[in-house]
Amino acid sequence: MERVLNTIGISLLALCFVISLSRIAMLKFGERTEAGEKIIEIRLAHWQLEGGIRTALDAIAKEYMTLHPGVRITQIPIPERIYRNWLITQLVGGTAPDIIQVGGPVTDERLARFFVPLTDIAQNPNPYNKGTDLEDIPLRDTLVDGMLGGFNQNLLEYYGVPISGHSIRLYINLNLLEEITGSRVLPKTYDELITLTKQVDGFRLEGGQHIIPIAGSRYNSPILMTTLFASQTQKKMVGLGPPGTLIEVPARTTEALMDGEWGLDSPEVRSGLELIREVAAEMQPGFMQVTRDDASFYFVQGRALMIVTGSWDATSISQQANFPYAATRIPLPSKLHPRFGRNVMGMFSEAGGTAGVTFGITRESKNSVMATDFLLFLAAKQTNQLFTNTSKWLPSVLGVEPAPEAKPFMMQAQGYSPGFPLVDSTARADTNRLVSNNYHHLVGPGGSVEQFVDAIRPNFIPYMLVDLKREDLQISQAIQRMDVQLAALAEVSRNIPDDAPAQSKFDMITAASSARDRTAYFHQHLMKKAEKRIEEDSK
C-alpha cells in the first residue's frame, strides 16, 4: 500500500515538475505559430465589466488576430473597485499590460511616467481607415470629441484613444408603465414625470407589492439631483461674474458666492432644492445608503419603474431585464413651467462631452509597435462599427452608425449649458461631503429645504475655504512640475529649432503655464475673499 501511495505521490510530483518546466520554457521561448514564428501577445486591461464591452473587445480581437496571425490579444477585465490598486501594482512592479484603460485612477504623474504619449499618432491619419471617407483625416479629427477624451490638459499630450461615447438617460420599464397608466406613453415634461410617479405611488402589483417610482442610490441619485438643480441656476450662471461666462467654471461660481451674487438663500438655490426634494420623495427610503448595483437590481427585477443612469448600463440592463424598456432624456421643467420655469433657459446641450473607454499604451510594453497598431485598429471606423454593433454602446468615430439599441443615447448638441451645481463634487470635495451628509434634512421624512439649509449654512463657506486651500496646493504642485517641463521644452526647442513637435509643445505649454499662473493668483484672491466672508459671518 505504501509503495502504491509513494508511486502516486512521485508521479504527481513529476507531473508538477514537468508542467513547471514547460511553463518556464514557454515563457522563455514563447509560443509559436504553425509557421514557427513567435506569437506576440498583446494584453489589454480595463474596468468595463458592464455587459457588451468584453464581447465586443473579443470580437475585435478576433478580427485583428485574423489579420495578424502572429498576434494574440488577451483581454484582462479588472473590477472597478480594485482597478486603482491593481494598476499601481502592475505599473510599479513593471508587469503592466501593453494596453490599459486610462482615466480615473491614472494620475498625471502616472500617465507621464508609465504611458506613451500618442500625440504623433493623433496628428496622423489612421491607416486602418484606408478606403473610407476618413482616410486622409488625422486620427483625432475622426473621433466625435476630437479625441479630447484622451487628451491630458496638464501634460498637453494625447495619452489615450477613446472608443465609446456616453450620455445620461432616464430608463423606464414599459410593461410596468402600461400596467400602471394603461399606455406606453412616456413623460415628456417635468410635470408629466411627477404625475407618473404619483400614479405609481397609488399602484400595487398583484399580491400588494409596492413599486418604487425611481430607483435611487448614492451613485444614481446625485446624477438626477444635480441635473435638476442645474436647471434652476441656468439663467443665474450667465449673469455671474465678469462678462464671458457661458459655461460653469467652479472658481468663478465660488467667487460669485463669496461676493454674495448667490447663496443658500437665493431663489434659484431654493428652487433647485425644492426640485430635488420633490423628486427624491419618489425614490425608495434610504436611497443614499444604497449601492449602484442594488438600484439596478430594483429596476431589472421590475421593482422600480424608472432609473437614471448612463448609457454604459444599457447593455447590462438589456441582458438582465425580462421586459422592454425605453430610454429618454431627463424631463426638466421648461421655461414656461409655473413653479420652476423662471430660472430656466432650456434643454441642456450634450455637446462638449468627451468620449470614454479610453485606452493608452504603457512604456513597459515589449511590443509597443504592435500595441499601437492594435490601438489604431480599435479606433478605425470599421472596427468602431463592429464595436457598437456588438456592445450596443455608443460609437466614438465619426460616421459610424450606432447600433439600434444605442440610438436613444446619442448625444444631442442642441441646447444651452447647464447651470452651476450647489457644489462641484470634484473641485469641492469637503463641501460636497457636507452637503451629502446633510441630504437627509432635505429628502428624509419630515425634512425641508429650510432644515437642510440651516444644517449646512454654518459650515458651507468654511468648508469651501478648506477645499480652496487643498486646490491651491494642487495648483502649486502642478505649476512646479510645469515649470520644469517648460524649462526642458525651452532648451529642446532652442537646441533643435527644426523639431516642430517640440516647438509646438513649447508653444502650448507656455499658454497652459500662464493659464495655471492666472488660476493660482485667482485662487489666492478667492481664499482671501472666503476668509473675509467667514470673518464677517462670524460677527
Add this chain to the structure above:
Amino acid sequence: MLNLSLNFASLVPHRGKRNATFPLWLPHHNFSGSLRRGGTMILCAAVMGLAQGAARAQGEDTANAPASISQPDVLESWQKATVFLFDEANQNFAKAAASSDGEEARANRLGEGVTLLTVQPRSEGNLRKAETIFEEVISRNPKDATGLAARMHLARLYEFHVKPKAPDKAKAIYEGLLTDGVGDPLAELAASRLALLELYATSSPDEMNEAARKLAAHGTKLQTSIGRRELYSNLGLTLNQLRGDKRLAMEYLIAAEAEGLPMQQLDAPLLITIGALAGDLGDKETAKKYFSLFTSRYKRDARRYSVVEKLEAMGAATDSGTTPPPSAPEAQPAQQTLPQS
C-alpha cells in the same frame, strides 16, 4: 529539522544579479523518505516558478530601467524632463556636471538646478541648492541664453516654489529680464509673469488699470509672438476677472487673439469673452466678429447655441446649417424603445 537553503536564482535563467536565497525548514521526521523527497520536489518546482517570476521581473526591471549613461548628453537629459522623468534627468545632469567643464558643465548645472525643483522628496534643501546653482550659473554670464534661463527659473523659484513666497525678489528679476531678455522666448515670458504679480498687488480698479497700461507698453518691445500673446492674455483676462476697465481688457484680449492661441480650451473662452465685453460696451461689430469666429471654429461646444442666439439677436447672419432649430431646446427628443435582448 533540516535547514535547507537553496540559491534558486542559480537554477533558472535570469538577466539580473539579484540572488534569490530561500531558507526552508522541512520537518522530515513526519514523512516517509519518498514523500519527503516528493515534498522537496514540489517545493523546488513551486519556488522555481517563483524564482523565474522574480528573475523575469528583475530582467524586465533591468530592461526598462533608464539606460546608464556614462556621459549623459545635456539635450537627452532635457528630453527626459519634457516627459516628466525629472529624477532621472536630475541624476544625469548632476553626473554630467561633475564630469564636464566650461559651458557644458554650466548647461548641466542649469539642468540640475531646474530639475531639483521637482526631485522627490521635495525639500527645502533641494530648493536652496537650486537657488545656489542658479546664482552660480548667472554669475558666469547673466545675459547669454543659459544665464537668462537661470534668471527666469530663479524668479519662478521665488514666485512659486519657496515658502514663504518672495514676490519682491521675483519681481526684481522679471524687471531685469524685460530689458536683458528681449528676443529670448523663455525670458520674454517675464513680461506676462510680471503682469500677474503687479495687477494682483494693486488695491483699486483705477490703480490696476494704470498698472495694466504701463505693463502693456512692454508688449511693443517683445520680439516673440509667444511673449506678446502671454502678456496680453494675462492683462486682458486678469482685468476682466478683477473687474478692471472693460475696454482695456477687450483691447488686450484682441491683441492676444491676434497672436493665436494654441489650444481650444484657451481660445474658445477668449473669443466668447471678447464678444461679451464688446456687447457690454455696445460695440456690436466687434461682438459679432468674435462670436462668429467662435461658431465657425467650434462646431461642437455646449456654449454654441447661446452664442448663435446672441448673434441672431444682433442681426448677424448665422450659418443655418449649424443653427439649431429654434424649438430644439424646449422640445423633448423622440423617445425610443429599446429592443428586448
